[in-house]
Amino acid sequence: MTNAMAHSRGRRNPAQGRAPAQQASASVGVVFLIVGVLGFLPGVTSNFHQLYWAGHESGAKLFGTFQVSVLHNIVHLLSGVAGLAMSRTVPGSRAFLVGGGAIYVVLWLYGLVINRGSAANFIPVNLADNWLHLGLGLGMIALGLLTVRDPVRR
Template sequence: MQVRFVALALGILFLLLGLAGFVPVLMLIPGGATPDAPLNMPNLTFSDGYGYLFGLFPTNYLHNAVRIAVGVLGIASYTSFGGAILYTRGFAIAYILIALMGLLPITNTTFGVMPLYGNNVWFNLLAAGIAAYFGFFKPVDPIETGTPSVG
């Protein structure tokens, strides 16, 4: 699989996840909670739209907006090999750090702005691992870069 298609796939995935976070029927609140006061809600300074996307991933409106932005960048980076490499490498580094932040109690809400804990940790690590493999480790086919082969 080419790095451009990985950037496109990650972009589409994150765009769809970000958009899904704004669809009320896809957002669940913990059992026994009310929309005004969800149970086990962390101390977020930006709590608008807090809930669990598909019942799995804690999110809020700001988190959804960040996912949409990351998705649009991935789709835009598909247009060139260099852009796709830059996107996958930047994505890998950023999302490994974000996953690590999700493990630490002091940073697992991005300092009170958006939730990074719970199932977000493994999802972010998985996405970062895929991006890291294609951005840093997978050998590049000369056809992808547009450079002619010698010989």
């Protein structure tokens, strides 16, 4: 069996031949899409009846932990689409990972300085979201910087 057909059902592996940055960007994009969809599912999102368009009043929590709103879920979906679209090229992938990671680090900082009980918390974010944003941001930046192929073959 050739490498082109190594996939379990005889189909070509979509990640084959793609640069690590492209694979990472596509993977992060898929995760964002999944999280965005899960945020709209009762049961996965507790207090679903309290899912509001935006604002700190939204009492819905993804996995019972992460405060979400319709706007928050849409941001995840748009991030997923961006990750997949930008994974078509290596520069696009790196821009998504590093730039998107920087946005999430800024969102973490925003969550640190705002009063989460005020109108400034329009996304909304809670403490769990805030620390997830830091980890996500740093992880995306690391993926963008560490998935560069060495131009000099060893």
